[in-house]
Amino acid sequence: xxxxxxxxxxxxxxxTIKYYLREGLLPPGEPTSRTQATYGDEHVDRVRLVRAxxxxxxxxxxxVRDVLSALDDPPxxxxxxxxAAQHALVADEARSDGxxxxxxxxxxxxxxxxxxxxxxxxxxxxxxxxxxxxxxxxVPVGDEHLAVxxxxxxxxxxxxxxxxxxxxxxxxxxxxxxxxxxxxxxxxLRRFAQQQASARRAGGGQGAV
Amino acid sequence: xxxxxxxxxxxxxxxTIKYYLREGLLPPGEPTSRTQATYGDEHVDRVRLVRAxxxxxxxxxxxVRDVLSALDDPPxxxxxxxxAAQHALVADEARSDGxxxxxxxxxxxxxxxxxxxxxxxxxxxxxxxxxxxxxxxxVPVGDEHLAVxxxxxxxxxxxxxxxxxxxxxxxxxxxxxxxxxxxxxxxxLRRFAQQQASARRAGGGQGAV
DNA sequence: CATTATTGGAGAGTGCTACTCTCCAATGTC
DNA sequence: GACATTGGAGAGTAGCACTCTCCAATAATG
Numbered sequence: 001x002x003x004x005x006x007x008x009x010x011x012x013x014x015x016t017i018k019y020y021l022r023e024g025l026l027p028p029g030e031p032t033s034r035t036q037a038t039y040g041d042e043h044v045d046r047v048r049l050v051r052a053x054x055x056x057x058x059x060x061x062x063x064v065r066d067v068l069s070a071l072d073d074p075p076x077x078x079x080x081x082x083x084a085a086q087h088a089l090v091a092d093e094a095r096s097d098g099x100x101x102x103x104x105x106x107x108x109x110x111x112x113x114x115x116x117x118x119x120x121x122x123x124x125x126x127x128x129x130x131x132x133x134x135x136x137x138x139v140p141v142g143d144e145h146l147a148v149x150x151x152x153x154x155x156x157x158x159x160x161x162x163x164x165x166x167x168x169x170x171x172x173x174x175x176x177x178x179x180x181x182x183x184x185x186x187x188x189l190r191r192f193a194q195q196q197a198s199a200r201r202a203g204g205g206q207g208a209v
Numbered sequence: 210x211x212x213x214x215x216x217x218x219x220x221x222x223x224x225t226i227k228y229y230l231r232e233g234l235l236p237p238g239e240p241t242s243r244t245q246a247t248y249g250d251e252h253v254d255r256v257r258l259v260r261a262x263x264x265x266x267x268x269x270x271x272x273v274r275d276v277l278s279a280l281d282d283p284p285x286x287x288x289x290x291x292x293a294a295q296h297a298l299v300a301d302e303a304r305s306d307g308x309x310x311x312x313x314x315x316x317x318x319x320x321x322x323x324x325x326x327x328x329x330x331x332x333x334x335x336x337x338x339x340x341x342x343x344x345x346x347x348v349p350v351g352d353e354h355l356a357v358x359x360x361x362x363x364x365x366x367x368x369x370x371x372x373x374x375x376x377x378x379x380x381x382x383x384x385x386x387x388x389x390x391x392x393x394x395x396x397x398l399r400r401f402a403q404q405q406a407s408a409r410r411a412g413g414g415q416g417a418v
Numbered sequence: 419c420a421t422t423a424t425t426g427g428a429g430a431g432t433g434c435t436a437c438t439c440t441c442c443a444a445t446g447t448c
Numbered sequence: 449g450a451c452a453t454t455g456g457a458g459a460g461t462a463g464c465a466c467t468c469t470c471c472a473a474t475a476a477t478g
Binding site: 211212213223227230231237238240242243244245246 | 453454455456457
């Protein structure tokens with residue numbers, strides 16, 4: 001398959017594919033001459049994967065590159081890989097975590113300890129920053145609310161890991177990419193459920209504007 | 210309070226505040242002369258709110274403007290307001306929902322019907338697009354997995370609505386902004402819980418990289 | 419075999435967003 | 449009275465994700 005066929009199969013312009021090649025998001029094709037190379041199905045998959053992560057999950061290309069390189073490295077254990085891919089993700093989102101006061105930090109530590117979670121510094125920092133920002137914005141997240149969010153997260157996480165067999169080969173990709181792509185799904189479902197919960201509570205209007 | 214004091218209180222540069230004023234994200238101050246105006250605490254809150262929505266929730270300024278104008282309008286019912294604010298949100302994220310085949314559409318319709326949710330076209334379209342993209346990327350979301358996500362969403366949504374009293378005044382702001390800001394919280398918690406679930410399953414490595 | 423199309427590669431250019439800078443005369447402060 | 453600050457508006461900037469242009473070297477086609 002030449003580059004134009006790859007473009008046709010994926011619906012991505014040739015120029016964009018060249019750009020992805022340059023940026024290292026896509027491995028080079030097998031060169032057949034000095035100015036020609038052929039691409040395989042794995043290239044088609046890669047392009048689709050990149051597009052899904054940028055368009056659906058809203059990742060930057062830099063974050064996509066980090067996730068892909070974590071997935072491409074020989075994964076020691078699923079746990080390590082998950083952690084590596086998550087760091088790529090969190091690092092992307094954490095532009096300016098800034099300083100966090102002790103009270104928020106303690107809340108996060110308490111939550112992590114209570115749940116028996118692994119004390120990941122990057123995740124904890126990001127969470128603390130988010131809670132601080134919410135408070136500053138005048139919408140503090142109460143302990144009860146946070147506990148429900150944590151319950152929901154654990155519920156989802158168990159299902160995330162259960163979707164995949166114990167086979168290590170493709171499992172990491174399945175979990176990491178699947179999670180990335182279903183984060184926005186969860187957000188949309190939350191909106192659906194909120195509308196219903198709101199309607200039930202208010203008994204008011206019949207439909208959205 | 211003059212503009213420089215507003216800048217000091219919020220930590221946002223004067224130039225940026227001027228920009229927000231121009232863009233209509235911040236109402237003008239009370240003019241005290243032809244070249245001077247004073248700002249109040251509500252301006253401080255607004256600036257912090259804008260920053261939280263852009264930095265934490267990752268909204269574009271255009272989306273922030275939509276959300277704010279929905280919140281500023283006299284809310285007829287909480288339900289309508291929720292809907293309006295959600296449209297602003299979904300519209301921002303849905304760059305290219307594109308075409309969705311019937312199979313995915315039917316899955317979404319079935320889910321919405323089964324849960325008794327209000328059939329919001331924008332939300333349904335976005336959800337269908339997300340499921341399609343996940344499938345294209347080689348990480349399809351199974352019905353069981355989707356059901357768990359929906360369970361979690363309903364769990365969270367009930368808590369979201371419960372955090373707020375029935376008083377209508379500030380309730381909408383509380384729910385809408387609170388949801389926007391806790392979307393990323395839920396994502397981070399999911400990562401925490403995944404690490405734990407993964408470690409428990411694998412019994413493997415001790416920590417993230 | 420001649421012509422036309424396509425290729426990989428690299429550099430420059432584009433459109434968009436969210437600022438950030440510069441300038442100005444009018445005010446405010448010391 | 450001297451100097452700093454203000455609101456306002458326009459222009460400039462940085463980063464991102466492409467997109468376009470060009471090129472000589474191939475490939476495909478008649």
